[in-house]
Amino acid sequence: MDVQIKTLVGPWPMGYALHKHVLSSQFMGEDANGNPTFHTIRSEPGEALFRLKYRGDRAQAVGLAQALAKHIVPRLGDFDRIVSMPASNARQWQPVEEVANALAQTIGKPWARGLLVKSATINNGPALKDLGTKEEKTAALAGRFVVNEPDVIDRRIKVLLLDDLFDTGASMEAAYAALSAARFVSSISVAALTWK
Numbered sequence: 672m673d674v675q676i677k678t679l680v681g682p683w684p685m686g687y688a689l690h691k692h693v694l695s696s697q698f699m700g701e702d703a704n705g706n707p708t709f710h711t712i713r714s715e716p717g718e719a720l721f722r723l724k725y726r727g728d729r730a731q732a733v734g735l736a737q738a739l740a741k742h743i744v745p746r747l748g749d750f751d752r753i754v755s756m757p758a759s760n761a762r763q764w765q766p767v768e769e770v771a772n773a774l775a776q777t778i779g780k781p782w783a784r785g786l787l788v789k790s791a792t793i794n795n796g797p798a799l800k801d802l803g804t805k806e807e808k809t810a811a812l813a814g815r816f817v818v819n820e821p822d823v824i825d826r827r828i829k830v831l832l833l834d835d836l837f838d839t840g841a842s843m844e845a846a847y848a849a850l851s852a853a854r855f856v857s858s859i860s861v862a863a864l865t866w867k
Contacts, residue, residue: 672738673715676746677866681840683847685860687743688837689735690714692865717865720835724766732766735864736773739833744778747860749829753782756834756846757789757816767835770864774833783821783830787846790815808841816849818856827857837863 672689679686696711713721716738723731755771768784775782802808830850834843843861850856 672719672734674738674742675714676742679837679840679843679861679863679866681844681847681861682851683832683843683859683861685747686843686862687746688863688866689716689738689742690865692717692720692836692867714865720766720864723769724835729764729769732769732773733777735770736777739770739774739862739864740777743862744774744831747831747862750780750831750858750860751828752786753780753831753833754787754850755782755784756832756842757787759789759842767833770835771833780831786819786821787832787850788817788819789846790817805839805841808839809845812841812845816846818849818853820853820855827855829858830856830860832859832861834861834863836865836867838867 674689675691677688677691679688691714694712694714694717696709699708699710702708716735719731719735722728723735753771753775755765755767758765758767771782771784802811832843832846832850837843843863847859847861850859
């Protein structure tokens, strides 16, 4: 898989993404129903993520996990657990969880499923993707991430926080803050499959 690693800047000590999600998108006119149509060219990780999320192609998770294992994991140093970013939309299965599970199997590190959760939007507010600025997203995310302490833990752990698409960084920063406040977490690095 072709990648162009990008450093993700934020409060975390280390963070990387595999590639830009969309390389180009050209408006092609409207379809028979008056909906806009586009000719979109995605990076290889972007196309794999698109197929995983919107075409239900769960096999894409393995290739994405292998790309993470080859190109990002070696840059991060040691960590104990993979934590997947809680999903924004309810689905029968969650794409980022599919990748986290595949990465755990690929590198032999445990995936801490359900360690980090996100509460629903208050009063059916707008979706994050519909908010225009990072400040609006940060305000909408305030207090929504909760860390579930594991039943058995004998030491502080190092965490890799994994997301699918890095946009403004507001979600990753809010999740990072929640994990940082957990007494059993000693350090957090972050990774994303693509950036916007």
